[in-house]
Amino acid sequence: MKKAVYRIIKSIRTLLSELFHAKDSRLPYIITVIVSLVIVVGGINLFIELTDTLKTDTLARYDTAVTDYIISFRNPSLTTFFKFVTDIGDVTGYLIVLILFVLLSWRIIKSWKYVLQSVVVLVLATLSNMALKRFVDRARPGIEHLVTVKTLSYPSGHAMGAMAFFGFLIYLISKLRINRIFKYSLMVLVALLILSIGISRIYLGVHYPSDVAGGFIAGFIWVVFCILIFDVIQIFRRDPEV
Template structure:
């Protein structure tokens, strides 16, 4: 992505230099950030428009069918597993993971910026999720809840935060220099965590499947946006013309 960003900024710089008499070298970066904001805002708007389907009978039918299928597999062992995974997606779970990630970053990579970036992605996803829940105002499923919940239903905060946080970690893993087998193992493990957290919310009866899908989509939007901005900042710092 950095190469594509650099090529875009270079072409934008040349265009602006030809069109403007007084040219500011930081202007291409400002324009690129504005474009990134437009992309994420546009993505969120599309997401909100898609929530209109929540009121359709077709989606309700799919939600019911998928939920019935998932909870039909309830067993004591699976219940313990999915309760554990749903706690991994809670605030205390993220604090433990962030602490471990901080130690790895400092001891192995000798840099703490990755922890700061991952924390920012998680914070953005969490805050925007609370806003979306209030805006959409969807009630929880009316079936038995195996864990206690207090907030609204759509989109799933667990699914959105998991996709944003662990999805960003997947992006970081692809950047790190390590053995290919270890890289693939980490990526598969992170994907498993994301999916397990999402499924756990259906299994435990506290979310509709569409809540999970909406959370995953919104989480991906934040990952793409943050990766774009972080790469842009890095290019800006290295650019000799700024």
């Protein structure tokens, strides 16, 4: 797979050099990043267009049915649990996780690269979520809110941030050379955390299920995009002449 990527990048570099009559090995990297950003912007616009088509009675019935089912389980213990989980997907939760990640990188991994990459993924997801909320302009559900919210509804910022940040952590965990059972168990636990954060937003009455689904999709797009860009950067740093 990596050899195939190298061949593709080398072909792109040759083509770009011929087109622009340039020998700068950084040119393909710069253009690749620009093209990737254009693709993301185009993807966001497509996401918004598709979201507009979801404003149907069918979706409203789906949202209501799923919400009613989830909130039917409300009880003091579950409410405490989901408030805790939703806090993990908020600013304070990310700061705590990042501090732990920094300590882990300092003492064990001996590299700050993955910390910086994780921050980049989270910041991109957060900024794009703010833009999407303003474009879509969907109000929060009219049911009782168990936590205070001040922003718009679609897509869920908690779901999008959780998928982007913790999803990227799953990718990093998959690269660790540790016991396989421990590695996969850790990946499953993080995946369950992502799912729990999404469910918590419905349970607490502050998001429609479609908000959470949209947040997960958008967050996953950022994970894939960032992994692609980071890998391309790594390839060009190792061998600028690929």
